[in-house]
Amino acid sequence: MPYSYEPHYFEDFEEGQEFESVGRTVTETDFVVHSMVSGDWTELHTNRHYADDEYFGERVAHGPMTFILATGFVYRCGFLERTVLAFLGMNYMDIPAPVNMGDTISLDMEVIETKDLSSRDDSGLVIIDTTMTNQEGTVVFEGDMKFLIKSRE
Template identity: 35%
Template sequence: MNTVDRYFEDYEIGETRTSVGRTITETDIVLHAGQTGDFFPHHMDAEWTATQPFGQRIAHGTLIMSVAVGMTAGDINPQAMSYGYDRVRFIRPVFIGDTITVTAEITEKTDHTKRPDTLGYVHEKVSVVNQTGDTVLVLTHLYLSNKRALSATS
């Protein structure tokens, strides 16, 4: 990873980036269950899920969210940090062996309410699709970003 200084003013509405694919494995699901304590049968019980509408185990929504956000992480930017996630929606299940790809698009920029001269929020719509192009997850990732310092002559 590279370190890149990117300020609030450097983000453009409509700019996008798309990841390479990543296949979700049984190991991913088992590790996530162990880390979170979520051993719900939809994720862990192959025999039970065979009797359910999906017919097979599904990945945790929080696993897909975590992997997707990681897939969008690139350069280290000391001028911005993750502020959180809004409007998270788990639209379709992800199964063992599915390959996901992530597209992130800058959709909005807003000033910080208390420090509008120095900080702003960058809103990034994160869309996750599977290998057949079906959307499986959508969320808004918010970044708190520094603005360029005001010039000393202003």
């Protein structure tokens, strides 16, 4: 599967269509920048000495940071470039395992629904099921993302 895709309009999406992201390694900078932007300086994420003695035995990514990394992969693939009008939410989201500093993560995506909207003639609904894994194949995030996507003119 290629890692770079052309922008897709609503009509280009089909149920069962799959996309795969590149991988990226989560760094100290990711942790710090997320804390700075969110204001969440919880010690499980930011204090190595404290976190080493807690449940995970090391610092772990913020749950919202894990979600943000997943959405970043979707946009980085390029198929929503200049065609997405809105992120409309999710029907479900799970974070079954932590993302650790130094993990290399990637995202697999599958279109699970496309829907014409009677209220709009310029766009449609596309729901993409996502699964993010680390370098060991451990699932660290799952969820479906709902997007409002432009129709072709």
